[in-house]
Amino acid sequence: MLxxxxxxxxxxxxxADRFLEFYSSVFGAEKSVELVDGPPGDKFRLMIIDVxxxxxxxxxxxxxxxxxxxxxxxxxxGRIDHLALAAESMEAFEEIRRRLIERGAADxxxxxxxxxxxxxxxxxxxxxxxxxxxxxxxVPGVINPPGTPAARFA
Numbered sequence: 001m002l003x004x005x006x007x008x009x010x011x012x013x014x015x016a017d018r019f020l021e022f023y024s025s026v027f028g029a030e031k032s033v034e035l036v037d038g039p040p041g042d043k044f045r046l047m048i049i050d051v052x053x054x055x056x057x058x059x060x061x062x063x064x065x066x067x068x069x070x071x072x073x074x075x076x077x078g079r080i081d082h083l084a085l086a087a088e089s090m091e092a093f094e095e096i097r098r099r100l101i102e103r104g105a106a107d108x109x110x111x112x113x114x115x116x117x118x119x120x121x122x123x124x125x126x127x128x129x130x131x132x133x134x135x136x137x138x139v140p141g142v143i144n145p146p147g148t149p150a151a152r153f154a
Contacts, residue, residue, distance in 0.1 A: 005054070009083050013062075052085075068125050105121040114139075117132065
């Protein structure tokens, strides 16, 4: 394989400060760059938020862009449906999950997909996302469909 994974995901928000506050308080993400400029005639604010060692969210603040308001059900959201962040460990996953529930961004359900456990959440703009972690209880070869409850979180 010639790649190591994703470098970044670009998202649009109406409020980059609110976006940063959510991702920093839940995930420990950090702002690495902020630009308040754009091509001539197209000014915008770009905030780069580090969410991993080599992974970032490129957040474009565009207060008048209507795409932020278009949050339709799964697989009706456009070319990119959702994003998933990888938790560093099971302990990190449990802490992230606790923080998401505390903020009302997620419910208590954890999905057992087999190889990974997953919790879905909505960010401040309503974008559906998930956090995944390697499943320590995984039986190689076993794959579960969406909606399968994780026994360790039942």
